Amino acid sequence: MKGLTPWAFPYGCLRPNKCLEGGADMSKDMDRRDFLKTGAVTGTAFLAGDILQKGGLAQGLVKVPKAEAAEVSGRTMRTITIEEHFVTPDFVKVTGAPATPMVAKLQNIASDLGERRIADMDAAGIDVQVLSLNAPGVQQLDATEAVKLAHDSNDILADAVRRHPTRFAGFASLPTMSPETAVEELDRTVRKLGFKGALINGHTRGRYLDDKFFWPILERAEALQVPLYLHPTPPPRPVIEASYTGNFSAQVTNLLATSGWGWHIETAIHTLRIILSGAFDRYPRLQLIIGHLGEALPFMLPRTDRQLTMAVTKLRRPISAYLRENVYYTISGFNFTPPFLDLFSEVGAHRIIFSADYPYGSMSEAHQFLDQLPVSPADKERIAHGNAELLLRL
Numbered sequence: 001m002k003g004l005t006p007w008a009f010p011y012g013c014l015r016p017n018k019c020l021e022g023g024a025d026m027s028k029d030m031d032r033r034d035f036l037k038t039g040a041v042t043g044t045a046f047l048a049g050d051i052l053q054k055g056g057l058a059q060g061l062v063k064v065p066k067a068e069a070a071e072v073s074g075r076t077m078r079t080i081t082i083e084e085h086f087v088t089p090d091f092v093k094v095t096g097a098p099a100t101p102m103v104a105k106l107q108n109i110a111s112d113l114g115e116r117r118i119a120d121m122d123a124a125g126i127d128v129q130v131l132s133l134n135a136p137g138v139q140q141l142d143a144t145e146a147v148k149l150a151h152d153s154n155d156i157l158a159d160a161v162r163r164h165p166t167r168f169a170g171f172a173s174l175p176t177m178s179p180e181t182a183v184e185e186l187d188r189t190v191r192k193l194g195f196k197g198a199l200i201n202g203h204t205r206g207r208y209l210d211d212k213f214f215w216p217i218l219e220r221a222e223a224l225q226v227p228l229y230l231h232p233t234p235p236p237r238p239v240i241e242a243s244y245t246g247n248f249s250a251q252v253t254n255l256l257a258t259s260g261w262g263w264h265i266e267t268a269i270h271t272l273r274i275i276l277s278g279a280f281d282r283y284p285r286l287q288l289i290i291g292h293l294g295e296a297l298p299f300m301l302p303r304t305d306r307q308l309t310m311a312v313t314k315l316r317r318p319i320s321a322y323l324r325e326n327v328y329y330t331i332s333g334f335n336f337t338p339p340f341l342d343l344f345s346e347v348g349a350h351r352i353i354f355s356a357d358y359p360y361g362s363m364s365e366a367h368q369f370l371d372q373l374p375v376s377p378a379d380k381e382r383i384a385h386g387n388a389e390l391l392l393r394l
Contacts, residue, residue, distance in 0.1 A: 078385040079367065080394060082130040082171075083229070083291050083332040083355040086160075087111050088153050091133060094145060109359040110134055113160035118167055124363035126356065127385075128394065130196060131157055132171040136233050137201035139176055146175035150185055158193040169394060171229055172198040176214060177205070183220045190224050196392040197226035197289075202233030202263070208270050210277035218283050227287040227328065227391060230270060232263035232295070239266075268295040272304070275322045276313055284326075287391065291332035291355065297323060298343040320346075328353055328391060331383075333361030335369035349379035353387045 087110045098104035109116075113131075121129060133153045138146035150173040157170045172189035174182040189195040198221065200209070207213065209230075221228050234240065234257055244257035256262060267290055280286060290297075297304075305320045313319070324347050331340070332355040343352060356366035370384055388394060 077381060078128075079126050079354060079370070080128040080130070080385045080388040081126055081355045081358070081363070081366070082289070082353055082388055082392070083231070083330050084129040084131050084358045085110050085134040085360070086113055086131050086157065087134045088156050090149055090152060094141065094149055095136065106359050107134070113156070113168070114163070118164065120358070120363060121167065124356075125367050126363050128167060128169060128388075129358065130169045130171060130388070130392065131160070132199035132229065132231070133157075133173040135201045135231055137173055137199070137231070139201045139204045139233060141175075141177070143175060143177040143181075146177050147181050147185075149173070150175045150182075154185065154189050154193065154195070158189070158195070161194065169392065170195040174198050174200060174217065176200060176217065179214055179216045183216050186217065186220050186224065186226075190226055195226075196394070197221070197228060199229040199231050201231045202266060202270060203236065206236040208273050210273040210279065212277075215279065215282070218279055218286055222283040222286040225285070227289050229289040229291075230267060231291065232258075232267045234258050235262050235266045264292055264295045267291075268297045268300075271295070271297065271323075271327065272319070275319060275326075276308070276315070278315060280322050280326045281316045286326060287328060288326060289328045289330060289353070289391075291330045291334075291357070293331060293334040293336070293339045293343045294329045294347075298329075298339070298346040301346050323347065324351065327351070328387065330355035331366065331369070333357035333366065335361075335365055337372075337374070340373065344375065349375060349382045350387060352383045353391070354384050 087107050089111075092098075092107060092111075098107055109120075117129070121127070133150075138150045138153075141149065153173050154170070161168045161170050170189070170193070172186055172193075172195045174185055176182050186198055189198070198217075204214070209218065218228070235244070240253070240257045240262070244262055245253050248256075271288065271290055274280070274288065301320055301323060305318050308319050310316075310318060315322075317325075327347075328351050329343055329347065330353045334340070354366070354370055356363040370380070373380055373383070375383070
């Protein structure tokens with residue numbers, strides 16, 4: 001990576017794997033089935049980098065010299081997680097009392113922006129958290145409430161970052177209901193408070209970012225060279241009633257519509273809507289981040305590419321090109337090897353970023369998952385910290 005400016009990887013090159021020393025050409029299709037078939041035969045206990053050194057099975061994986069592998073394994077690897085949450089008293093007041101004692105306990109943990117959180121990070125071996133306001137954020141509030149809560153929450157987060165600059169960084173909360181104000185807040189938080197981007201919790205009362213009403217936010221994010229993190233939120237109520245309410249309990253409906261299925265698919269659809277709207281053709285250097293190993297998009301990527309061709313979409317690139325060149329993916333509590341390998345084979349290590357989803361996910365379990373990933377030492381470094389450092393200029 002010699003000679004690259006801190007932002008040259010994510011913003012200076014639409015095909016970053018071509019720009020990086022030793023990177024593979026991701027513009028070509030990878031044989032995912034062969035890669036995963038080999039993993040199944042060996043019990044996925046292989047080290048991808050080692051296999052590639054012996055001939056290679058899938059593109060997008062980087063050959064690692066033995067000397068480099070030894071150097072990496074002989075030192076402590078830095079870890080940066082970027083989907084980590086906090087709450088404020090006003091957030092809890094506005095969003096309502098916790099639904100269960102467990103949620104109340106988790107919100108209490110998330111309210112700490114000091115020593116207790118840092119102690120938890122130290123115990124799990126996490127060096128840096130990039131923090132964001134807890135879901136559902138401000139996207140479901142009216143404009144007046146959203147503007148005030150976003151501004152105040154951002155100031156609280158900025159104070160925590162100032163107190164612990166080597167341990168915390170921030171993603172801004174944006175009042176998307178008022179795009180002009182959201183643009184001003186993004187500008188303020190990035191330029192004055194040093195934030196690394198913004199996190200948006202899904203749709204804004206049923207309206208999605210493919211709507212040109214929101215495009216000033218996309219335009220300013222591209223101009224500031226900061227990413228937007230698209231975090232899940234429950235689908236709109238009519239969708240829940242139509243697709244997630246059935247011959248089962250209300251508890252099942254709630255989980256099916258949210259963490260058990262729905263809000264992941266909701267985020268995948270939202271991402272596709274942004275792509276299909278032509279937003280990335282209009283703002284080609286804009287970078288989006290989604291969590292949970294891609295919200296099921298990697299599994300569907302070949303099919304989506306085949307059906308939604310450029311002849312149909314009228315876009316400048318195939319769907320897969322946007323998913324490989326304008327989107328980053330975090331682990332965020334999805335500590336499952338098979339879907340990780342699917343994402344890895346589809347987009348390569350240069351697009352994957354470590355995350356724990358604290359306090360809803362265990363940082364210790366996330367670190368253990370990172371440690372056992374069947375990838376080369378160099379790719380593990382990229383996932384653990386390198387990609388976040390480049391994308392967020394940490």
